[in-house]
Amino acid sequence: MALHVIIPARYGSSRFPGKPLVDIGGKPMIQHVMERAARVEGVATVAAATDDERIRRAVEAFGGRVLMTPAELRTGSDRVAAAARMLGLGDQELVVNVQGDQPLLPPEVISHTAAPLLAEPALGMSTPVVAITRREEIDDPNHVKVVMDAAGNALYFSRRAIPHPRDGGEVTYYKHLGVYVFRAWFLQRFAQMPTGRLEAIEKLEQLRVLEAGEKIRCVITGHDSPEVDRPEDARRVAALLAG
Numbered sequence: 001m002a003l004h005v006i007i008p009a010r011y012g013s014s015r016f017p018g019k020p021l022v023d024i025g026g027k028p029m030i031q032h033v034m035e036r037a038a039r040v041e042g043v044a045t046v047a048a049a050t051d052d053e054r055i056r057r058a059v060e061a062f063g064g065r066v067l068m069t070p071a072e073l074r075t076g077s078d079r080v081a082a083a084a085r086m087l088g089l090g091d092q093e094l095v096v097n098v099q100g101d102q103p104l105l106p107p108e109v110i111s112h113t114a115a116p117l118l119a120e121p122a123l124g125m126s127t128p129v130v131a132i133t134r135r136e137e138i139d140d141p142n143h144v145k146v147v148m149d150a151a152g153n154a155l156y157f158s159r160r161a162i163p164h165p166r167d168g169g170e171v172t173y174y175k176h177l178g179v180y181v182f183r184a185w186f187l188q189r190f191a192q193m194p195t196g197r198l199e200a201i202e203k204l205e206q207l208r209v210l211e212a213g214e215k216i217r218c219v220i221t222g223h224d225s226p227e228v229d230r231p232e233d234a235r236r237v238a239a240l241l242a243g
Contacts, residue, residue, distance in 0.1 A: 032103035099178030124186030
């Protein structure tokens, strides 16, 4: 089944305005993300979804596809849902939300994350997670932590370190990577759900799904994907690319 990758891109980030267009190694960050998405096996669509003319012009300048979506949408996945409607996708098609702040995302992460939806027709959504290896990420609220049940379904996502080892000892913390694979019908259901109380508190859109009693399958990957949340992150990623 073909994959339709949509990258939501806002110019007005409160933490890092203009983030999608930050220069990394001579290219705007969103170009790195779109080029990596285009290398995914079975990809049929790679498009940016934005409400900003500056981003539209930048993406079109390097030959990328842009879908202009309304400014008032709540989250990145709501923007992806609007873009998917514009594409006229069928209910069973797979839509991938790749957040535009992951210029080093390995393409195989997307393929691995889509696998459970290909195997389980009733499953609506999956997302990748990776074991944290950099200690400073555990208490950094920009790195979202997740705990899962025995079947790999998410129990909770938090900006805080979870679980908490009351009696000490070693804990493997898992970090959420900014990718979601949706079955198209479930993505539209997501867009119709009310904003969850926990979603509003943590500012994590995936909590809307858990609060509604739905499943998110977590796929453990061995590939990390450094996110760019602050200008210093962009410098670190540029150094990794150069190296």
